[in-house]
Amino acid sequence: MREVEYLIIGVGTAGLGAYSRIRRKSKSLLLIQHGPFGTTCARVGCMPSKMLVTAGELAYSIDHGNYFGVDGDYKVDGKEVFARLKRDRAEKFVGGVLKAVDKIPQEIIIRGEARFVAENRIEVNGEEILAEKIILACGSSPFIPTPLSHLAAELDTSDTIFELDDLPHSIAVIGLGVIALELGQAFHRLGVRTTLFGHSGRIGPFTLPEMQSDCLKVLSKELDIVPAGKFTAARKKGSQFSLEFTTGNGETLVREFERVVVASGRRSNVLNMEIAKSGLKLDDRGVPVYNLQTMQCGNAPIYLTGDANEDLPLWHEAYAEGRIAGDNALLFPESKPVKRLVPLGIYFSDPQIAMVGKNIQSLIRIK
Amino acid sequence: MREVEYLIIGVGTAGLGAYSRIRRKSKSLLLIQHGPFGTTCARVGCMPSKMLVTAGELAYSIDHGNYFGVDGDYKVDGKEVFARLKRDRAEKFVGGVLKAVDKIPQEIIIRGEARFVAENRIEVNGEEILAEKIILACGSSPFIPTPLSHLAAELDTSDTIFELDDLPHSIAVIGLGVIALELGQAFHRLGVRTTLFGHSGRIGPFTLPEMQSDCLKVLSKELDIVPAGKFTAARKKGSQFSLEFTTGNGETLVREFERVVVASGRRSNVLNMEIAKSGLKLDDRGVPVYNLQTMQCGNAPIYLTGDANEDLPLWHEAYAEGRIAGDNALLFPESKPVKRLVPLGIYFSDPQIAMVGKNIQSLIRIK
Structure with a gap:
């Protein structure tokens, strides 16, 4: 059975955040990636969504241009809309992530689907790995009601x-x-x-x-x-x-x-990894209970980050959480609570919708 | 000779800012306005400029739309570009200012061009006015080299x-x-x-x-x-x-x-008002030397605000300066220095250009 000091499950935004903190300081480190590299945000989330929004906005502007004195007409070339989306996504967004992944020594990345066998034991591709500390950065998947x-x-x-x-x-x-x-x-x-x-x-x-x-x-x-x-x-x-x-x-x-x-909505991928065998306390969604300021699950050497914790599925939060988890995994059994970013989310609808700070439900709960 | 406690010269953004602070607290107050109401920003400055920018951007977007899969064509209707600019400007921007001006008792507004006769004496339409405190909010005019x-x-x-x-x-x-x-x-x-x-x-x-x-x-x-x-x-x-x-x-x-x-560029309208007769100390541009944090000119009961001081010709600065001047005119001979806003300016060119904070020349001067 392979034994490692650190195991990061998921090489997306959160996993890369954790890796950036741990890589120079660990004795041994493995990463497990299931599915394509490139992060949810860049591949199938906010970024391609905004690329489609841009094309739609353009058509809308031309429709309303005569108000401004610019009388326009247009034809939407659907094939080109998607060709451009895929091209820009590959070159500008996913490309950047792949460059970061390429810098990781390839021998420490395992491609496969991880599941828990015990609190500190993970099985992947039929092989068991014993890990001193585990960072769950395994993301989420679309939920079909x-x-x-x-x-x-x-x-x-x-x-x-x-x-x-x-x-x-x-x-x-x-x-x-x-x-x-x-x-x-x-x-x-x-x-x-x-x-x-x-x-x-x-x-x-x-x-x-x-x-x-x-x-x-x-x-x-x-x-x-x-x-x-x-x-x-x-x-x-x-x-x-x-x-x-x-x-x-x-x-x-x-x-x-x-x-x-x-x-x-999306559901945490921990739900697909026999998380009950981890022995961690689970909430009513089946997701491990964790500390928002340390990312730690109870007192275990396990950290839950990024979309996998179903908290704030945003690129900047995932990266911040990955880094916090990495730092605290290094400090284990100590933990350093980190003050979190002010919540900030933007919908690129028209009109745009932005939320900054806590929402009314959170404020009522605090009160 | 008419005598008043407060005289505000210019009913633009800065003058309205000063008026908002003084109006309830003065024994007597007069305003002098030369030229059309509506503020430089709304009539002939940033706002109409952005309206032209919007039409231009639209044409530019259509020109480049095929990249996004939206193949467009257009004709610019120059007459409509300007018709819409004038319509939106009148209804949305200048209209708002005129409503604010309409709320001022019309008997305290004098329409005419003011000039100094002495430090505390102003001549307008052949009439002399003796003022205890004067707020110069007379704006600026385009400069032709x-x-x-x-x-x-x-x-x-x-x-x-x-x-x-x-x-x-x-x-x-x-x-x-x-x-x-x-x-x-x-x-x-x-x-x-x-x-x-x-x-x-x-x-x-x-x-x-x-x-x-x-x-x-x-x-x-x-x-x-x-x-x-x-x-x-x-x-x-x-x-x-x-x-x-x-x-x-x-x-x-x-x-x-x-x-x-x-x-x-623009030049302060104080240059057209025989400012030398005010007895104020002038800088090498011919503009009174004033305190950036109180708006006061030396120890005189005269305050220089908005575009007239040739400092930061921006709507939000002019309004802030008008209010500071109003407050300090009320306090005269006391003065309360006010911490100024962080400098912020945006050019709506493409790409947009924004400057926040002091520029390198100011920092070198401070050093």
Whole structure:
């Protein structure tokens, strides 16, 4: 059985943050990566989403240009929209990450899916590794809600939607969070018939009801949004999806779409790694309970960082968390609590939505 | 002779700032306004400039849209560009100022041009006013450099350029500061043949030579900029201006333009008001020496604010200065020095240029 001092599971933003702190100071260090390199943010998250937003904004600006005295006309070349997205993503965003990964000695990276065997034992590709300290930086995966899960193989998520080669004629966007709003508005502006389906009526990052309702009002002026209700039937008929949705008012909508993209949140990948065998205390989501200021799970030599902790799925937070975890893994069994960044998130919808500081729900909890 | 406790000369941004502090606390107060209400920023400065920039950006985006997969074509309707500029300016920007002015009791506003008769005596429309405390918030006017001054009546400045009814075919922009760069780039992007002429080679807000040279390099990729030299001849022939410019390299350029807009700085309007009779100490520009933190001129009950002091010709600074001056006029002969805002200026060129904090020249002076 291989034994190492440090084991980092996941070579994304958080894992690279931890690696930057540990690499010079460890006696032995291994990294495990499942799936493609390049980070969620750069490959299938915020960055490609903004690239689609840019094209959509351009079309929208031309549509409204006569107000400014610039009378324009345009044709959207869907093939080129996606070709450019993939080209810029590869060269500018993913490319940068791959350069960072290339600098890591390749013999310390294991490609495979890790799972816990015991608190300090990980199995990967049939091999067991005994690790003194483990950093869980394994990220998250798109979550497909139950009413649609039987169609999972046919639906799009952010993992697949940026791989399209052309624009669809119509698309249903499931979710009203950041990626859903950005994608939905971009597709709509690029001429795709688009409907956004929510669940609870909650839209955007807001937790204050008045802000939610204003946000819905403003975005609904342009977009077809069904904010609350549930899918009562969903099936694929030939090349079309047929969705039946019962709204909060009890009304039933039946609509057909060429594509359905699910952007209704992500779930920690620790849920796929037999985390119960780690012996860590789990919260009601099944995710280890950890300290926000040290990233440590209880008193164990295990640290939970980045999207894997389901806290703030943002590039800058993931990198900060990776570094905090790396520093504290070096200090184990000591721990140095680090004051966290002021929460900051931006939705590149139009109008843009930014949240800075704690939201109203957190403030109520603190009070 | 009329006698008042407070006299505010200029009802622009700085004057309104001072008025907001004094109005409830004065025994008697008069305001003098020369020229149209509406503030330099809203009427002939940053705001209309940004409106032209927006139209130019739109044309530029469409030109480059095929990169993003949005193949567009457009026609610039110059008449509509200016119609919309004037409409939005009147309704959104100047309109707001006029509402604020309308709230001032009209009997305390005198329309006319003020000049000093003595330190505490002002003449306006043939009438003399004795004032205990005077706030100079009289703004600035475009400056036309000597080699072009004989053509002054035919040239454009920011006072006239936004009053055009259509785009010219060609334009010379004199200056490389904020309004020059914004206007020059906007006209160019709207299809007008445009040349920008500098004087000293200095471009943008930079005082660090490396930044200046990078800025010139970047903007010259798109724009025709002649950064240094002087006009050796300038005349109007029929509907065209003929300009002869000898560059820093000794090369002589002769070019014809339909319009010439001078945007090479502004001069304080105190220079037009027989300021020497105020008895205030003047600097080598002829502008009263004043305290940056109290706005007071020496120990006199006179305060110099906004563009009139030729310091930071920015809306937010002018308003802050007006308020500081108002507060200190109320305290006279006491003075309360106020910590000034961190300097902040943005050029809405593309790429945008922002300066925050002191520039290198100020830092060298402090050192």
